Amino acid sequence: MDTKISGETDWHEDFEEWLQPFLAVFKRSEQRCWAPLYLQGLLGPGARKSVEPMAERVCPGQTQQLHHFVSTSPWSTAPLEQVLRRAADALVGGKDAALIVDDTALPKQGRHSVGVKRQHCGVLGKQANCQVLVSLTLARKEVPVPIALRLYLPEDWAQDEARRAAAKVPESISFETKGDIALAQIDAALADGVRFGMVLADAGYGSSAGFRAGLTQRGLLWAVGVQPTQKVYPADVRLDVPANPAVGRPAKYAKPSVPSVSVVQMIETLGPKALRRCSWRSGTKGVLSARFAAVRVRVADGALISRAQHLPGQGAWLVCEVRSSGERKYYFTNHPAGTPRMTLVRAIKARWACEQAHQQLKDELGLDHYEGRSWLGLHHHALLTMMAFTYLQHRRLFIASQAGKKTGTQCTGTATATIITGGTPGHSRRALSGNLRSVSALRRHDKPASA
Numbered sequence: 001m002d003t004k005i006s007g008e009t010d011w012h013e014d015f016e017e018w019l020q021p022f023l024a025v026f027k028r029s030e031q032r033c034w035a036p037l038y039l040q041g042l043l044g045p046g047a048r049k050s051v052e053p054m055a056e057r058v059c060p061g062q063t064q065q066l067h068h069f070v071s072t073s074p075w076s077t078a079p080l081e082q083v084l085r086r087a088a089d090a091l092v093g094g095k096d097a098a099l100i101v102d103d104t105a106l107p108k109q110g111r112h113s114v115g116v117k118r119q120h121c122g123v124l125g126k127q128a129n130c131q132v133l134v135s136l137t138l139a140r141k142e143v144p145v146p147i148a149l150r151l152y153l154p155e156d157w158a159q160d161e162a163r164r165a166a167a168k169v170p171e172s173i174s175f176e177t178k179g180d181i182a183l184a185q186i187d188a189a190l191a192d193g194v195r196f197g198m199v200l201a202d203a204g205y206g207s208s209a210g211f212r213a214g215l216t217q218r219g220l221l222w223a224v225g226v227q228p229t230q231k232v233y234p235a236d237v238r239l240d241v242p243a244n245p246a247v248g249r250p251a252k253y254a255k256p257s258v259p260s261v262s263v264v265q266m267i268e269t270l271g272p273k274a275l276r277r278c279s280w281r282s283g284t285k286g287v288l289s290a291r292f293a294a295v296r297v298r299v300a301d302g303a304l305i306s307r308a309q310h311l312p313g314q315g316a317w318l319v320c321e322v323r324s325s326g327e328r329k330y331y332f333t334n335h336p337a338g339t340p341r342m343t344l345v346r347a348i349k350a351r352w353a354c355e356q357a358h359q360q361l362k363d364e365l366g367l368d369h370y371e372g373r374s375w376l377g378l379h380h381h382a383l384l385t386m387m388a389f390t391y392l393q394h395r396r397l398f399i400a401s402q403a404g405k406k407t408g409t410q411c412t413g414t415a416t417a418t419i420i421t422g423g424t425p426g427h428s429r430r431a432l433s434g435n436l437r438s439v440s441a442l443r444r445h446d447k448p449a450s451a
Contacts, residue, residue, distance in 0.1 A: 011395070018391055021087070025079035034069035035384070041066075042365050042388040049366020070370075070384070071377035080383055081148065085192045087390055088138045088145040091397060093195035097140035098347075100354040101182045101201040103152065104361075105130040106368045113373045114167035117154045123362075133382060134178050136185040138196060139353035142281070145393050146357050147194070148185040149367075149382040151375065152178050168374045178204065179211035186218070200351040203227055206332060209301035209313070216314065216334060223333035223347045230330065231260040231300035233312045253305045256312060260300040263330045267293055267320040275322055278342055280349040288349075291322040294341050299332060319344055361385050 019039070023032045041054030048054075051070060055063040105121040107130045114131070121128035136148035157163060158175035176184075182205060189196075198221040205211050206224025215222045239254035267274070270293055279289035297318045302311030317339070319331040331348050361367040365388050370381040 014395075014398075015391065018394060021083045022080055022387060025083060026075060028075075031069065031073060031075050034066060034073075038066060038070060038384055039388050039391075042385060043391070049369040050371045070380045071372045071374060073380075074376070075380070077379050077383050080387070081188070082192055084383070084386060084390060085147050085189055085194050087394070088147045089192075089194045091390070091393055092138055092140040092143050092145050094140055095195065095197045097138055097196040098350050098353075099186065099189060099194070099196040099199045100137040100139055100144070100351050101135070101186075101199060101205050102137070102351070102354045102358070103132050103134045103178060103204065104149075104358040104367075105132050112163075112166065114169060114375045114378055115151045115153050115157055117157065119154065131378070132178075134181040134185065135354065135358065136182065136189065137354040137357050138189075138194060139350065139357075142353055143393060143397070144353040144357035145390050146354075146361065146386045147189065149379075149386060150181050150185065151378060152176075152181060166373075168376055170375065173375070177208070177210075179208045179214070183211065183214045183218075186215075186220075190218070198222055198347060199224075200347070201225065202351065203330075209299075212299075212301070212332070221334060223331060223335070223344070226263060226330050226332050228262060228264045228328070228330055230263050230332075231308075231310065232263055232266050232297040232318060233260050233300055234258060234266075235296040235298055235315060237298055237312050239312070253303060253311060255305075260309060260312075263318055263320070264328075266295065266297060266318060267328075267330075270295060275320070276341065278345045280346050290324065292341060292345050293320045293322075294318070294344055296337055317344055319348060321348070357389065361389055365389055 016036075019036060023035060026032045026035065037058050038054070041058045042049055044054075044057060046053055046057055051067045052063055055066045059066060103122070105119075105123050105128075107121055107124060107128055108116045109129065110116070111129075116129060116131050118127055118129050119132060120126075121130040124130075132152040133149045134152055135146060137144045137146045139145070153169065153173060153175060155175045157169075158173070182201070186199065199215055200222070201211070201224040203225035207227045207230060212222070212224065233256060238257035240257055241254045274293040274295070275291040276293070277289055278292050279287045281288055295318050296315060298312035298315050300310040301313040304310050314334070315337070316332045316334050319333065321329040321331070323329070333344055333347060335344060335347070358367075365385045367382060367385045370378060372378065372381075
């Protein structure tokens with residue numbers, strides 16, 4: 001759906017009004033001045049979104065001031081993150097929303113940028129020198145809004161005092177697993193009343209028993225990927241208490257009635273007829289579908305009773321996805337017994353929305369363009385890119401709602417092609433750019449972006 005806003009519609013006023021709750025938490029007037037300009041640079045035209053080229057476009061001759069704002073000015077991200085969470089909830093929060101845990105890698109050269117290390121880099125699909133940001137995205141009806149990005153600080157970095165000092169890593173930051181970082185992000189969202197119905201994560205998080213237990217302890221519905229080596233028991237497994245031996249120590253644990261098996265073996269016991277084709281949404285190349293099998297199991301994540309053998313833990317659904325390529329993926333979800341297979345499939349496949357958000361944050365808003373090395377600068381830049389993204393989603397959804405009123409239809413706000421026209425103000429600290437066309441969904445005149 002193409003929507004055009006005439007020159008009479010002053011989106012500049014809309015942006016200034018939308019930004020007010022964020023500016024209100026800055027303690028200094030200089031920060032309230034430079035934040036809109038930095039956002040202007042992120043939202044405006046130009047392929048490179050690092051400080052110097054953005055400054056040339058939005059505040060010529062004031063590169064140092066813009067650099068100081070993002071890299072060294074000691075403003076706290078916490079109050080703005082709270083405003084961001086509330087803004088995201090107002091846009092897409094609800095019982096049918098999902099909170100998606102993931103991480104995104106920023107390839108880097110050298111070894112001095114904070115947290116950089118040779119580790120798995122998803123964007124390159126291999127081990128590479130990169131930084132990894134743990135992300136939390138709120139999404140509803142395929143409309144994502146990122147609400148948290150926190151650097152994963154590798155353990156060797158966390159213990160290296162010289163590198164920490166050079167990158168100005170706060171003393172309060174110690175080594176945390178990605179799962180622990182994600183649980184802290186979820187706690188912050190819960191504390192601010194962010195509304196969502198379930199938590200989604202890939203196998204990088206879902207394979208951790210501690211992460212799954214943390215979600216369950218918080219009373220959350222979840223669906224996560226797991227590795228093929230993950231062990232499970234049948235749902236009807238029994239725990240038999242062995243009789244005390246005549247001599248020696250009594251048994252410490254009950255004994256499962258059957259041994260645990262891998263998720264691969266469990267699915268194989270169901271036979272090929274257990275796989276049924278399910279579709280979950282329409283993509284750019286048509287309806288997306290795959291074959292799925294689902295069975296109730298008890299996860300082998302209880303007490304460790306012998307080498308590589310755990311007692312049965314909580315009950316869950318084990319879901320297997322067989323793609324057209326033959327590749328198989330495995331998932332756990334704690335949906336109640338009796339949940340329809342299609343409900344499980346749609347929950348599992350809703351995770352793609354965060355990947356869409358990551359791609360736009362990088363390709364169009366410059367998340368991976370920051371050239372500084374400090375902890376503070378990286379998190380300032382990441383937060384500002386999320387703010388820019390949230391405004392774009394606000395704008396898309398507003399335009400979609402206006403179009404829906406005129407046509408009697410509803411639009412989810414997914415990548416609506418939008419044209420913003422009107423006068424372009426000159427460069428000043430108060431004026432915003434007259435062009436938001438850097439983002440593809442706001443750039444194309446005649447062709448809607450693909451979902």
